[in-house]
Amino acid sequence: MFLTVTTTGTPERPATDLGFLLHKHPGKAQAFSTSHGRAHVLYPEAGTDRCTAALLLEVDTVALVRRGKGKGRGGAPDAALAQYVNDRPYAASSLLAVALGSVFSSAMRGVCAARPELPGQTRPLHIEVPALPARGGPALVHRLFEPLGWRVTAEPVGLDTEFPEWGDSRYVRLVLDSETVTLAQALRHLYVLLPVLDDAKHYWVSSDEVDKLLRAGEGWLPEHPEQKLITSRYLSRRWSLTRQALERLELVRLAEADDSEVEEIDNAVAAESETEEKPTPLAVRRREAIVAALQESGAARVLDLGCGQGQLVQALLKDVRFTEIVGVDVSVRALTIAARRLKLDRMGERQAARVELRQGSLVYTDKRLKGYDAAVLSEVIEHLDLPRLPALEYAVFGAARPRTVVVTTPNVEYNVRWESLPAGHVRHGDHRFEWTREEFRAWAGQVAERHGYVVRFEAVGPEDPEVGPPTQMAVFTAAAATTTAKEAKAA
Numbered sequence: 001m002f003l004t005v006t007t008t009g010t011p012e013r014p015a016t017d018l019g020f021l022l023h024k025h026p027g028k029a030q031a032f033s034t035s036h037g038r039a040h041v042l043y044p045e046a047g048t049d050r051c052t053a054a055l056l057l058e059v060d061t062v063a064l065v066r067r068g069k070g071k072g073r074g075g076a077p078d079a080a081l082a083q084y085v086n087d088r089p090y091a092a093s094s095l096l097a098v099a100l101g102s103v104f105s106s107a108m109r110g111v112c113a114a115r116p117e118l119p120g121q122t123r124p125l126h127i128e129v130p131a132l133p134a135r136g137g138p139a140l141v142h143r144l145f146e147p148l149g150w151r152v153t154a155e156p157v158g159l160d161t162e163f164p165e166w167g168d169s170r171y172v173r174l175v176l177d178s179e180t181v182t183l184a185q186a187l188r189h190l191y192v193l194l195p196v197l198d199d200a201k202h203y204w205v206s207s208d209e210v211d212k213l214l215r216a217g218e219g220w221l222p223e224h225p226e227q228k229l230i231t232s233r234y235l236s237r238r239w240s241l242t243r244q245a246l247e248r249l250e251l252v253r254l255a256e257a258d259d260s261e262v263e264e265i266d267n268a269v270a271a272e273s274e275t276e277e278k279p280t281p282l283a284v285r286r287r288e289a290i291v292a293a294l295q296e297s298g299a300a301r302v303l304d305l306g307c308g309q310g311q312l313v314q315a316l317l318k319d320v321r322f323t324e325i326v327g328v329d330v331s332v333r334a335l336t337i338a339a340r341r342l343k344l345d346r347m348g349e350r351q352a353a354r355v356e357l358r359q360g361s362l363v364y365t366d367k368r369l370k371g372y373d374a375a376v377l378s379e380v381i382e383h384l385d386l387p388r389l390p391a392l393e394y395a396v397f398g399a400a401r402p403r404t405v406v407v408t409t410p411n412v413e414y415n416v417r418w419e420s421l422p423a424g425h426v427r428h429g430d431h432r433f434e435w436t437r438e439e440f441r442a443w444a445g446q447v448a449e450r451h452g453y454v455v456r457f458e459a460v461g462p463e464d465p466e467v468g469p470p471t472q473m474a475v476f477t478a479a480a481a482t483t484t485a486k487e488a489k490a491a
């Protein structure tokens with residue numbers, strides 16, 4: 001996550017004065033440890049005409065998560081509440097504001113011992129934040145920055161240009177320009193308004209946030225037309241509460257503060273997933289079949305890959321044999337709803353320690369997915385474009401390699417039995433393909449062979465003599481494990 005500040009200049013007032021203002025030499029790349037990771041300051045360009053300083057924060061997610069955990073609980077993730085819905089490495093956010101405040105503290109105060117006249121002068125400023133979480137969208141970004149003398153560009157950023165249906169991220173690319181704002185003011189605007197727009201509650205340790213707000217808001221906040229919104233957003237999650245308490249509240253507030261928004265989220269996610277099957281018994285039957293297959297496999301630590309709104313995670317929690325349940329999904333909205341459905345915040349510690357929700361894409365290998373007993377891909381593969389499927393296969397069967405993998409997908413042959421489904425249509429707008437039983441078997445057989453699994457198939461839902469069941473399920477078992485069992489028996 002990063003931010004750049006650019007200024008232009010003349011031989012009399014060179015742009016490189018930016019280095020004095022920021023107390024960071026344009027000729028050197030510098031790194032600083034901050035409480036959330038390493039901050040780098042570098043100058044992609046440093047000339048008399050034009051000079052750009054970049055602040056880059058490498059968020060240390062692990063440290064962040066660790067700090068969110070309770071002490072000495074035998075390695076069990078403490079509620080993992082700090083971890084769910086984790087976009088921190090990617091987005092500018094409250095953490096960037098914290099880094100800004102610590103790396104540029106003198107600049108923010110408008111202090112420059114070497115050139116005391118500089119901080120009071122204005123000069124052209126151009127600021128860019130490529131990915132800024134902005135709850136309230138571009139409209140709010142304008143309302144917050146324009147009264148302060150900025151020309152504002154706030155373009156919504158899609159989650160993935162290739163997959164527009166992941167849709168409507170809450171990020172904007174922010175560009176600010178001004179000739180009337182001093183650098184110190186600019187930094188203070190950002191220090192307060194980035195977390196206000198982020199409106200997520202990632203860190204706080206101290207209860208002196210009111211002082212910080214008043215200090216940073218000096219000279220502009222008291223006159224700001226959105227003063228109330230800024231103050232309440234800035235403080236509501238910080239006010240004298242411990243960081244962990246706030247992290248625990250994070251999603252609850254997000255989900256419950258504004259019910260109309262939740263409705264919206266619900267609808268959007270429902271539209272994304274298997275709307276027409278919910279809450280019809282097929283979804284329930286599918287979960288039952290999956291849970292049964294997992295129980296039979298003896299799995300204790302389970303991944304629900306593409307967990308959506310968390311129904312399966314919820315079902316798994318009911319059986320204490322599943323000691324660790326990790327839901328992974330690419331959609332933050334789905335995870336938000338899942339967290340709310342599971343009532344993660346109100347769960348007892350023990351329950352909470354068993355469950356974790358993470359954002360991530362399954363087409364990339366992820367070391368954190370290694371070492372689990374089982375993984376479930378329930379109604380997920382058909383949401384991927386076929387050319388991407390091998391990447392998911394590799395990430396799951398090749399890299400993560402759980403002993404058991406359960407995959408379900410629609411049986412396209414059955415579609416003729418859905419009365420509401422026009423002939424030749426897939427069951428859901430986001431399905432990239434739906435397979436016949438033969439196609440699914442061929443795919444699963446190949447995957448099993450390539451990655452050293454044995455596979456068996458089960459029908460889910462009422463089996464039609466002609467077209468088969470509505471849902472097909474494959475249960476993969478690592479061949480090595482099978483051999484070992486056999487060998488053990490033979491021995």
Ligand code: SAH
Pocket residue numbers: 272273274305306307308309311328329330331334360361362363377378379380383384
């Ligand atoms: N497993 C749930 C949800 C199925 S809908 C169930 O059985 O009801 C498919 C889910 O896969 C969606 O939540 C979608 O966000 C997720 N998904 C699609 N592509 C993904 C990817 N590349 N990585 C992670 N999740 C993905």
